[in-house]
Amino acid sequence: MTDPRIAALDRVLEVTVLLGRDMTTSLTAAGLTVARTTLLWRLRAAGPSTQRALADALGVSARNVTGLVDGLAGAGLVTREPHPTDRRATLVTLTASAEGLLAEMAAGQAGLAEQLFGGLSPERLDGLVSALDEVLERLRALVPGGAAS
Amino acid sequence: MTDPRIAALDRVLEVTVLLGRDMTTSLTAAGLTVARTTLLWRLRAAGPSTQRALADALGVSARNVTGLVDGLAGAGLVTREPHPTDRRATLVTLTASAEGLLAEMAAGQAGLAEQLFGGLSPERLDGLVSALDEVLERLRALVPGGAAS
DNA sequence: TGATACCGTGAAGTAACTTCACGGTGTAGG
């Protein structure tokens, strides 16, 4: 009766909501927020970065990054270093404490992946991934900023 | 090399981000916000509701619903009616204008579903939906509030 | 040696949340 395409979108939307809820609560328990954690992840993937680079990567305003870095610096998770060649810019760098925390989070994420997808056969899992890849391709074409890590 | 379960989680996360971005921009163009639209959708599914019922359904505080309804009422999308039997409560009701807007949004959503999933064969689409259903089941068990519409 | 573009931040504002306190109302129990 119902269009299977709409059914698929419904499922994706619900996964989105539930996953977002789970992440938010986990992070809150760890004393973090989604926005700040996103910045930390980006920093882990890209290494020390200027705030402008972070703003572009996260798709938010430069002013907002200033605030996020303020909070993270206050929590001792990042430091602001002078840029070696450009005195206008500051390099945001992860502290050792943040690296440890990110390692823990990565482990937790792997655990979650196991819990969510562990019951699926390799074939079904592969089908899921490839289908999502196709959907992602169309989605990236649809959304202006389709260049995230 | 990389764990396919982690790959799957990565895909889901990216879909989440991109879809969220797309929805936010679409709604902004329509003069709405995500939170207010969620309330409208709920109202469309459940019919006139008390603010307390809406708060429970959306998983937010009652105070927050007051603010959302304020905004929607200001935009002429909902009205506050007295509850027929409980004088403490108010019934939030969709206006005709909101019903029209919601119908348009449903059409837009169907169009999006077609764009995203139209290229997949019925078999792959079915596999995607059933896989997501299993994931959803595990996710609902994990997240406290697993009772959304 | 400028004009110009860019970096980060103060100021001000918005939306979505929260908790706490309080007045008005329904619902029992004695």
Added chain:
DNA sequence: CCTACACCGTGAAGTTACTTCACGGTATCA
């Protein structure tokens, strides 16, 4: 009857995540 008590919605105050605009400092290129 009427007194507790639980519940509905909202004012007040506060947080986080965002935005735009303006501005001072710095790089760059002609």
